[in-house]
Amino acid sequence: MEKMIIEKNGIRGFFMQLGNKWAIIFLLLEFTIFSFAIPGFFSFNGIQVLLINSPFILLLGLAETFVIISGGIDLSVGFIMGFASVVSAKLIAVFVELGINDLFSIIIGIIATLIIGTIPGLVNGILIGRLKVPAFIATFSMLGITHGISELLIEGSYAKNVPPLAGAIGNGSLINIVPGKTVSFFISPAVQRGEQLIEILPNMFVIPFIIIVVFAFILKRTKFGKHTYAIGGNVDAAIKAGINVKNHITKIYMLSSLFSTIAGILYMLRFVTGKADAGLVFLLDAIVAVVIGGASLYGGIGTVWKTLTGCFIILVLEMGLRMFGVPTFYKLIVVGIILIFAVLIDQFFPELIHKED
């Protein structure tokens, strides 16, 4: 494809560069301001907390990135996440009750959930790809259906009897150091009173980050990724080019469902329970993050890394406001303004959109 040439010199060129990179500049600016304004924000623990809170929005954002690039939208990610948290918690509790040891029940439960979790995506994909149901409607129906099923599974309360080992994994870190004593990976060691435990890189960030790196590569370098952009850019052209659009769309929605399922499993591991509305608040945040990152709802534009920037803009904002002691309601207003601002920038500099990638 022919690349558009962008002016790099002169005032307009400068603004173009600024406009193109505004999200990352905004993130850095936001981070710097909060670091100076709030004591303890720019500290080891502060960043640790930021990372611990990140997995759900990151994974749902990744799911939405694929879907939005292909020109669709997935409203069901939030409740598929809740569904997965409920199913995994229930399954693990059942396995433990059957007398299987904790670790194995967690592993089997997670694998089974990963398989079950792609079913809503498969249905979405068939409805959208083959039956030509608009993505908005199909995924909204799936939202209702997964919500209903998970509420029925836990009878309106929350899933119980998950072994504490799950929590140890979910709240552990990649590297745990007890100075002068031990170093362990993934699960924090038992700590005596008075000993200090240094945790580096929470599992909650490491797991989604690995997935993000893998799928950023897939989106950017493989045929699968190229086809995703092609379908989002121009469906008719993609069909003429011999891409099996129906299958591809089905795969994309299954992928989106899979990421939401992983988010749900992480939720279960972290909070040692399953809740039907676990992902409710992350749904819109995820879509907003993708759009702030510069993707277009008309499809064909966007990257995983830009979505990551969008996610962290929201996360840093949320945490900063919380540490400021400001009501989190301000977050809604600020995010709304950033969202509109993001789209306006794209409108003012239309040349930017087609660049890169």
Add this chain to the structure above:
Amino acid sequence: MNTNKYSTISLNRNPSKFLSIFAKNWAAFFLLILIVVFSFTGQRFFHLANFQNIVHLSTIYLLLSSAETFVIITGGIDLSVGFVMGLSSVLSATIMQRLYAANYSPVWSILIGCIITLIVCIIPGFISGVLITKYKVPPFIATLGVGGIANGITLLMCGGFPVAFLPPYLTEIGNGYLIYVLPGKAFSFFNRPEGIFGEEVKDLIRIIPNSFIFIFIILIILWHVLRNTRFGKHNYAIGGNMDASVRAGININKHLMTVYVLAAFLSGVAGVFNVFQTGIGNYTPFSAMYELLAIAGVIIGGASLMGGKGGIIGSVIGVILISVIENGLHLSGVDPFYRFIAVGLVLIIAVVIDQSFPDLL
């Protein structure tokens, strides 16, 4: 030229006339079937009181859905209706509360509260309209952003709690009925007949809720506007074919602006009505998903997200269908969570039918 081949194909693809009528009005048929089924399974489903209840409780959704109908027919979408409604509810309640606390008479505080709120609620619609028409922001994003901002302002205004201590008469108006009859004894309009206590209250027959009159008038007006006026015709034209309507000389920007302002205004009316029904100002929680249910009602009623299709009557049937499913399942003793699944399934059916008979609808 041999057109025979094509004509046979179209003949084969054309279903029978009955099927076509059914496909066109499947929501209405489905509604009737549901009412019959629930009449057998649901205790006290087939009662005047229950039917009035269904309409009464779906007033808000009817208003939001008719707002969405206008927007969706133009090919847009409005995700802010639920949050604008919350804004309106909290704002009007706050104004009424303050004025009443400052010793204004209840009537004046209610009136002033309603009027100011309805004017203020136009603002979000105006902003969405400017973003969509002037800056070409996709409606999905523009209304999502405006909705988020409206929700944030609402929550700041009420601090995350419902607004209480409102002037009296609100719920009496909002939950009142036009006619009260105590067979053989008393009869009155608008207010309960005096001197009725204890057991007699149970026998009191209430006919036509005030909310029904109110919503009926609004829906008739909107139906007329959409069907018989130039504004309505332009609405369909823009949704059907934007380029053609530009060439036909329709001022699209002005029209879309009006449509989004109208949607915000109707959401504002819904919010004010919410105050009348509940007696407090309610913010919109995230889990409410008013806008999505309103859109579901419109789509079940036969509209297309691509624009150019749909109508007020269809949307009303769609909303009532959802309400009847919820109410009927509840009265049949089914776990309330099945209703999420049921609404999802009906929505899928709606769109699949829509896709299967494209030439008919």
